[in-house]
């Protein structure tokens with residue numbers, strides 16, 4: 441079985457928190473590759489994204505193109521509408537019947553797991569990798585998992601990573617205020633979003 445990591449997100453924009461989470465998960469779980477999947481309509485998020493789907497996809501490509509084991513898939517953007525992980529896994533399992541998929545999720549989203557579309561079936565088909573993420577600026581306690589019902593908890597593998605208090609929201613806010621996102625996003629992404637004037641008040 442090939443172990444493949446899936447990293448879903450809005451990636452508006454992609455930042456080093458996403459990349460470190462993917463790299464550490466790859467190492468810890470022996471993943472062969474990690475596939476980054478920008479979503480079309482995130483089911484549990486209500487705000488309108490700042491960049492277009494094409495721009496979010498392009499930034500994910502720029503962020504990952506120098507990594508031999510990272511790929512970017514546009515299947516959720518092509519499918520459009522609300523992106524449910526269940527549908528994505530269904531489609532990917534048909535393309536790669538021999539893959540064992542591991543979905544990488546930050547602790548903020550692990551908490552919502554019970555609310556996900558068709559979660560019981562999803563949890564039978566894939567494993568989840570839970571990576572630590574600071575909560576409201578406070579470091580997450582690495583000994584504590586967000587509370588989950590027992591059958592779901594068993595499907596989550598905890599992978600430690602340095603706690604990076606970085607979010608796309610905070611990056612958008614900085615850029616809108618005319619501040620820098622250098623070192624929070626890869627240089628290639630910074631060059632792209634600067635050239636396009638993304639997330640600026642006047643952009």
Ligand code: ATP
Pocket residue numbers: 448449450451452457458461544545546547548549571572573574604605606607608609610
């Ligand atoms: P936004 O602020 O727009 O919600 P975000 O930074 O949370 O953006 P998403 O695209 O929502 O990024 O997240 C995609 C996935 O990456 C989620 O599973 C999220 O928990 C995880 N993630 C994002 N940032 C970090 C981080 N700093 N450390 C660990 N995991 C992260």
Ligand code: MG
Pocket residue numbers: none
């Ligand atoms: Mg988020």
